[in-house]
Structure formats: C-alpha cells, structure tokens
Amino acid sequence: MITLSHAKKLFSTSSGAITALDDVTLTVERGQIFGIIGYSGAGKSTLIRLLNGLERPDSGSVIVGDLDLSVASEAQLARARPKIGMIFQHFNLLWSRTVAGNIAFALEIAGVDKSAIPARVAELIRLVGLEGRGGAYPSQLSGGQKQRVGIARALANRPDVLLCDEATSALDPETTDSILDLLLSINRRFNLTIVLITHEMHVVRRICDVVAVMEAGRIVEQGTVAELQANAKQPVTRRFLRQLTEDAEAQELDEGFDPYAVDIGSGALVRLVASGAGARDLVLADVARRFNLSLDIVHGHLSFTREGASGELYVEVPAKGQELVEVLAWLAERDIAAEIVRRG
Amino acid sequence: MLEALFPHVRLDSLLQATYDTIYMTALAGAATFILGLILGALLFLTGPGQLLANRFVYGLLSMFSNVFRSIPFIILIVLLIPFTKLLVGRILGVNAALPALIVGAAPFYARLVEIAFRDVDRGVLEATRAMGGGIFTTVFKVLIPESSPALAAGLTVTLISLVGFTAMAGVIGAGGLGHLAYLEGFQRNNADVTLVATAMVLVIVFIIQFVGDAVTRRLDKR
Numbered sequence: 001m002i003t004l005s006h007a008k009k010l011f012s013t014s015s016g017a018i019t020a021l022d023d024v025t026l027t028v029e030r031g032q033i034f035g036i037i038g039y040s041g042a043g044k045s046t047l048i049r050l051l052n053g054l055e056r057p058d059s060g061s062v063i064v065g066d067l068d069l070s071v072a073s074e075a076q077l078a079r080a081r082p083k084i085g086m087i088f089q090h091f092n093l094l095w096s097r098t099v100a101g102n103i104a105f106a107l108e109i110a111g112v113d114k115s116a117i118p119a120r121v122a123e124l125i126r127l128v129g130l131e132g133r134g135g136a137y138p139s140q141l142s143g144g145q146k147q148r149v150g151i152a153r154a155l156a157n158r159p160d161v162l163l164c165d166e167a168t169s170a171l172d173p174e175t176t177d178s179i180l181d182l183l184l185s186i187n188r189r190f191n192l193t194i195v196l197i198t199h200e201m202h203v204v205r206r207i208c209d210v211v212a213v214m215e216a217g218r219i220v221e222q223g224t225v226a227e228l229q230a231n232a233k234q235p236v237t238r239r240f241l242r243q244l245t246e247d248a249e250a251q252e253l254d255e256g257f258d259p260y261a262v263d264i265g266s267g268a269l270v271r272l273v274a275s276g277a278g279a280r281d282l283v284l285a286d287v288a289r290r291f292n293l294s295l296d297i298v299h300g301h302l303s304f305t306r307e308g309a310s311g312e313l314y315v316e317v318p319a320k321g322q323e324l325v326e327v328l329a330w331l332a333e334r335d336i337a338a339e340i341v342r343r344g
Numbered sequence: 345m346l347e348a349l350f351p352h353v354r355l356d357s358l359l360q361a362t363y364d365t366i367y368m369t370a371l372a373g374a375a376t377f378i379l380g381l382i383l384g385a386l387l388f389l390t391g392p393g394q395l396l397a398n399r400f401v402y403g404l405l406s407m408f409s410n411v412f413r414s415i416p417f418i419i420l421i422v423l424l425i426p427f428t429k430l431l432v433g434r435i436l437g438v439n440a441a442l443p444a445l446i447v448g449a450a451p452f453y454a455r456l457v458e459i460a461f462r463d464v465d466r467g468v469l470e471a472t473r474a475m476g477g478g479i480f481t482t483v484f485k486v487l488i489p490e491s492s493p494a495l496a497a498g499l500t501v502t503l504i505s506l507v508g509f510t511a512m513a514g515v516i517g518a519g520g521l522g523h524l525a526y527l528e529g530f531q532r533n534n535a536d537v538t539l540v541a542t543a544m545v546l547v548i549v550f551i552i553q554f555v556g557d558a559v560t561r562r563l564d565k566r
Contacts, residue, residue, distance in 0.1 A: 088471060096489040109477045153475075
C-alpha cells in the first residue's frame with residue numbers, strides 16, 4: 001500500500017541544515033496498522049507528512065497506492081488527498097462549523113454532490129459514536145469527542161489510508177484507549193491501512209501490527225511488538241519497551257491480587273509501604289530474627305522514582321495481640337508505614 | 345423650545361446632511377470591505393511561509409498599503425482630485441468623495457484582514473491542505489469564517505474612521521455632517537449648528553460600534 005524508499009529530507013535553518021529524514025525505507029501492507037515511535041525531533045512528523053505530500057522528500061520516492069507523491073503535481077496531490085485521511089494531535093477542527101459541518105467540509109472539498117452530503121454525514125456520526133451531537137460546536141465537546149469528529153472527517157471520503165499524527169497525545173489515558181479501540185474497529189471493518197506516529201509505547205502495543213523505531217531521522221529497528229520485546233538491540237527501543245513493562249507490571253500485579261483470598265491462619269496480613277532508604281534495607285530479615293517469626297511475602301512490587309526506590313509489600317505476619325503491636329511499632333521506628341489489612 | 349436652544353438649526357438640512365454622511369460611509373464601507381478583503385487575502389497568502397509565498401509581490405502590496413494608510417486623509421483627497429475627476433466626472437458632492445474614502449480606508453482594512461487571517465490556527469490550514477483543499481477552499485471556507493469575529497471587529501473600527509473621513513471630505517465640498525458643522529456652523533458663527541452636527545456624528549458612531557460589537561459576539565462560537 002505504501003512504499004518509501006531511501007527518502008531523505010533536509011530543513012535549512014538559521015543555524016545550518018538539519019537532516020529530518022535520513023535514508024528512510026519502509027513498506028506498509030494493505031490493512032496493516034503501522035506504528036512509528038520516536039522521541040520528539042526524531043523525524044516522525046516529517047515522515048508522516050511525506051505520506052500525503054504535505055512535505056516532499058529531497059530525494060527518494062514515496063509511493064502511496066499507485067501514485068509517487070515525491071514527483072506528483074500539486075493538482076494530482078489534491079486529488080489523491082481525499083483518499084488519504086489524516087487526524088491530528090490538536091484535532092484541527094473548524095470552530096466556526098458544527099460537528100456535522102466539520103465532517104461535511106471534507107466531502108465539500110472532495111466535490112461530493114451536495115444532496116448526498118447529509119446522509120453520509122449522519123452515517124459517519126453514527127460510526128464514531130457521536131449520535132445527537134451533530135449540531136454542537138467543537139468548543140462544546142470534550143477532547144475525545146473532538147478526536148471522534150476528526151476521525152469521522154478523515155474517513156468521510158472512504159480513504160485507503162489513515163494517517164494519525166500523535167492522535168492520542170493530547171488525551172487522558174482512558175480517552176486514549178477508547179480512541180484506539182475505535183481506530184482498531186475501523187481498521188478491522190474497512191480493512192483500512194493505518195499509519196500512526198506516537199511517543200507512547202502503550203499506543204503501539206494496543207493496536208499496532210508492526211512498529212518502526214525512529215531516532216535522529218532514521219528507522220533504527222522494526223518488527224512486531226513481540227519481536228522487539230524478545231530481542232531489541234537498540235538502546236532507544238529498550239527505553240520505549242521499559243515504558244511498557246513498568247506501566248503494565250504495576251497495573252497487572254495490583255489487578256491480580258485480592259488480599260481476602262490469602263490464607264493467613266491465625267496471624268495478620270500487613271501492608272508495608274516504604275520509600276527511600278528503608279526500601280533497600282533488609283528490614284524484613286531483621287523483623288524475622290528479632291521477633292523469631294517466619295514472615296511470608298504474599299504480594300508486592302517495587303518501583304523506581306527519581307528519589308530512589310519505593311516499595312509496597314503484603315506480608316503475612318504469624319503474630320497477634322501484643323506481639324503484633326510490637327512488630328508494627330518496631331517497623332514504624334524504621335520509617336515503614338504498616339497497616340493491618342486483615343486479622344486471622 | 346428646540347427653536348430657542350438651537351435657533352439656526354434647520355431640520356431639513358440636518359436630515360439631508362445625516363443622510364449624506366450615512367450614504368458616504370455605507371457605500372465607501374461596502375467597497376472597502378470587498379477591496380480590503382481581497383487585498384488582505386493577497387497580503388496574507390503571499391506572506392512568508394504561506395500558500396502563494398512571494399517576497400516580491402508581498403513587498404509591493406505591503407508598500408502600497410503602507411503608503412495609502414500613511415498619507416493624511418485631507419491631503420489624500422487633494423492628491424486624488426485628478427483621479428476623482430476622471431472616475432466620477434466632478435469633484436464636488438457625495439459621490440465625488442467616494443474614491444478618496446475608499447482609497448484611504450481599504451488599505452487600512454486590508455492590514456486588519458491580514459492580521460485576522462494570521463491568527464487562524466495553522467493546524468486548521470494544514471488539515472485543509474491534507475484534505476485536498478486548494479486556495480479557494482482555504483480563503484472562502486477556512487480563513488474568512490474562522491476569522492469572522494476579527495473581520496467584523498476590524499470592519500467596525502474601519503467604518504468609524506470612515507465617518508471621520510467623511511467629515512473631512514465634507515469640509516472641502518462633499519456635503520454631509522462635516523460640511524454642516526464647518527461651513528454652516530463654524531464659518532457663520534452658528535455654534536448651535538456645529539453642536540448638533542457633532543452630536544449626530546456621535547450617534548452614528550455609537551450605533552456602528554453597538555451593532556459591530558453585537559455582530560462580533562454573535563459570530564464567535566469559540
């Protein structure tokens with residue numbers, strides 16, 4: 001569907017030329033969701049703009065469908081663009097038009113017959129789940145709703161390709177997921193090819209079939225998320241993957257743990273929270289020795305923040321009454337917050 | 345009682361003068377709106393980084409607009425006398441004032457249009473291009489509607505300065521409230537006529553400002 005070969009792009013600035021894209025070659029199959037991840041300045045914005053001719057490469061070719069955008073005339077580009085939808089980080093809706101008007105705008109540009117517009121707009125509003133909001137102005141919508149309008153507008157002319165320029169970066173995590181789910185369902189339903197750029201590994205893991213990692217204008221590594229997780233070679237790729245494991249571990253551990261399902265005998269289940277130096281000291285071993293108790297760690301995790309490590313542990317303490325009180329007091333002296341979750 | 349307070353004010357000449365002022369302001373205003381929009385759009389589009397970026401054309405248009413905005417209006421009228429004569433066939437009367445009014449106001453409004461267009465979100469312009477929109481779509485479906493509150497506010501300011509311009513034109517033979525205040529009021533020592541003519545100008549200005557503000561608010565859906 002899309003083939004980029006040896007695309008190069010330079011920008012001249014007051015402080016000399018900057019290489020935005022350096023010999024980029026990639027292929028996107030029809031129906032694929034292709035992710036491009038990179039930090040800001042890596043060249044991903046320039047790359048996605050090559051795919052609808054908003055930027056032209058200085059050398060190399062950009063073939064979308066059967067048109068080489070790098071040599072197409074402005075008129076050819078204008079004709080090709082309705083078939084290449086695009087959504088944006090800041091939505092880029094016209095504030096002067098309603099939801100329906102914004103969607104109709106794409107159809108007007110493509111020269112769709114006026115009488116056919118209202119029905120198509122209604123269909124698109126249903127598709128993105130904005131029933132009843134057709135008459136609202138963008139200023140009356142939430143960020144997620146605005147992006148849904150953006151998606152409806154991008155899909156208006158039944159494109160072959162959808163380009164997503166940091167489409168979820170301005171949204172909160174829950175809204176991000178609902179927009180990603182919408183993109184995924186559209187991809188499945190219409191076999192639409194999607195190219196998205198992002199700096200969030202979460203976005204890639206959730207919907208992308210293939211991901212290319214960009215750094216300094218080059219694609220440094222490419223593969224499925226699973227392939228990259230198995231053998232990422234580039235440090236930048238590992239950095240992005242770490243983003244993923246940290247989020248996921250914290251979330252999945254907590255989700256899978258139920259303190260009421262633990263068998264604690266006659267002791268107590270105690271939740272310990274330590275941060276800074278306390279988290280690293282062998283406090284538990286000390287407790288075990290001093291009180292002659294065998295402690296059982298039931299559940300826990302450590303996370304690393306700028307200030308150092310912080311940890312949360314669920315520990316089964318086989319003690320009760322006065323002895324339990326003494327253990328908690330001893331922990332409190334060492335800056336460890338302890339609370340009894342359950343008693344046996 | 346009015347007779348006693350304003351002994352020299354004749355109602356029919358006051359009404360005629362008011363009508364003349366409104367006529368000149370409205371006609372020159374309409375022409376200024378259209379010409380200013382065209383000139384402003386060209387200024388914007390040929391500006392650096394825009395769709396028709398062209399340093400030479402932009403420089404030329406910019407200089408043209410600066411020159412005509414800078415010439416004091418009273419001098420502009422005199423300078424334009426040959427042009428007016430050619431165009432209208434005479435140099436006295438309300439119609440003879442129109443060329444000078446338009447030449448004086450249109451470049452001013454064009455600058456306001458350019459500024460209004462520059463405030464339109466670049467992302468929206470990029471989205472328009474990405475959808476396949478050309479210059480026509482960009483100007484008529486994006487730039488003008490998306491800057492409409494600023495265009496209306498700018499037109500309000502321009503119309504008010506046009507009222508001032510008509511008063512100056514009146515002094516050298518165009519008629520209207522300026523003519524009434526200066527020739528029949530000041531020169532014949534009838535202070536009451538000057539006062540009433542001035543009050544009438546203020547009423548016109550207040551009405552323009554009030555309507556302009558209301559339209560601007562109405563257009564703004566942000």
